[in-house]
Amino acid sequence: MRSIINKLLLGTMTVASVACTGNYLDINSNPYQPGDLSADDYALGSAMNNLASCVVSSDVNTAQFTDCLLGGPYGGYFADSNTSWSKTIANFNASDDWTRVFLKSDRIIPILYTNLTAVENLATQTGNQVPLAIAKIIKVAAMSRVTDAYGPIPYTEIGKDGSITTPYDSQEKVYDTFFQELSEAVEVLQANPEAALTATADYVYSGDLTKWIKFANSLKLRLAMRLTYAAPDKAKQWAEDAVKEENGGVIESNEDNAQWNYFGTTTNPLYTATRYNAAEGTETGGDTHAAADIICYMNGYNDPRREKYFVQSEWGEGMEYVGIRRSIELTTLGNNVRKYSGVNVGQGDPIYWMNAAEVAFLRAEAKLPSFNFNVGSKTAKEYYEEGVTLSFEQWGASGVSTYLSDNTSKPTAYSDPAGTNSYASQLSSITVAWDDAASEEAKQERIITQKWIANWMLGNEAWADHRRTGYPRLMPATEAGNKSAGIVDSNVGANRIPYPSDEYVSNAANMPGALSALGGADNYATKVWWDKKPGRENIQPGN
Secondary structure, rough: OOOEEEEEEOOOOOOOOOOOOOOOOOOOOOOOOOOOOOHHHHHHHHHHHHHHHOOOOHHHHHHHHHHHHHHHOOOOOEEEEEOOOOOOOOOOOOOOOHOOHHOOOOOOHHHHHHHHHHHHHHHHHHOHHHHHHHHHHHHHHHHHHHHHOOOOEOOOOOOOOOOOOOOOHHHHHHHHHHHHHHHHHHHHHHOOOOOOOOOHHOOOOOOHHHEEEEHHHHHHHHHHOOOOOHHHHHHHHHHHHOOOHHHOOOOHHHHHHHHEEOOOOOOHHHHHHHHHHOOOOOOOOOOEEEEEEHHHHHHOOOOHHHHHHOOOOOOOOOOOOOOEEOOOOOHHHHHHHHHEEEEEEOOOOOEEEHHHHHHHHHHHHHHOOOOOOOOOOOOOOHHHHHHHHHHHHHHHHOOOOHHHHHOOOOOOOOOOOOOOOOOOOOOOOOOOOOOOOOHHHHHHHHHHHHHHHHHOOHHHHHHHHHHHHOOOOOOOOOOOOOOOOOOOOOOOOOOOOOOOOHHHHOOHHHHHHHHHHHHHOOOOOOOOOOOOOOOHHHHHOOO
């Protein structure tokens, strides 16, 4: 058992080199189809790596839609910057081939389930459950992003080939299943402490099962906190279960961060996607630039991590970091697009799934009096400051002590150098320094704001936090930028994305059940199940 898969070779993956920016192209062939795993260790290594590609896809087209055009803008990190686009997710009027990707792309669910099935078959044949346990953790990491985008999804009855022509589960049932699957995976890994995957079969943790256990528990904690307003008893149960030392604990050090280090010989898809259609000679980006929201916060706080996160703008001295406002009429950017700050991601950078800072912030929020979860011995203040410190360490930034003691600096208003999309109100009055005398609401805002900054580029996670808590406070869509025909409140933003139109044809028998579980119209405004915080819609910039 010490080296269960000690002959594995690196599984090859085909990564698209050009991002599709108009229509998402369906590809009938599946380059990630596993082979006969019982006969070929190479195929098992390939299957494990293919599974990892389903969290944030290695395919540029897919990653562009899920993370650059959906999670990034809705989470306040990225802004669309292709002036020829008139129908976008950020404008709440995207065509179906943009919003369908999480459910219908052949690069996510079909890959996930065909490779998962292959690993399941191997577990049956050999009795070795360790790769399957890791595969289940990856499945939860990938599918949690899908359900949080739509609400109810097919999950417990998805076909072994990835077919979603099955009944939809309520989001509550999906989450219940997530918790059970993570718990079962941890039990298997704890029962096999000497087992290991070789590094070439595991570009996340190089086969270290102790770290996989910590990630599984940390993911459980993330998902548990999602339920704080919808199912507080379940949130408490699973949050407290996640941090128990006897269950293996959670991520507490940056050495245990969950990150996919696959891009040594291939290019990080977010690097390619953000720079697609870039003007010749520019370094700031193409279809995607940094959003004004996060830059306004970090400029206001004089945050030392800015140089790690953003490419400096071309606006000149004193305007080193200037983002583009999200959900605007893109034609207003004119020829100035290239001047705004870009996304600082390298060709060989890993893709982060979860970091130690986020876990500390999760524990800080769980410690607030209204929750009072037993998630560790430290106070909310201590976990909060630990989260900020871990983030500075992760990004190699200095000056954390000065940053944490700043009780005066606040996020700035947005002054667009082009003069077209400014937002005159200060986004928030929240400062960095912890204040024990502050209201619980202010404490939650402080925690979530710093968690948001620390989770840079994890846009879908930031969007989930914004919907759950109302924080961070983000700029509203402009009047011209809200193209939802009145469906979306500009101050609130999107609560979900619509189901793929093909589901009403190919899965027609199950769509009534999906809509019943959703509990509202299939549009951007209907809330997902866990979005239950009273008065969340009233939390807006400047109030």
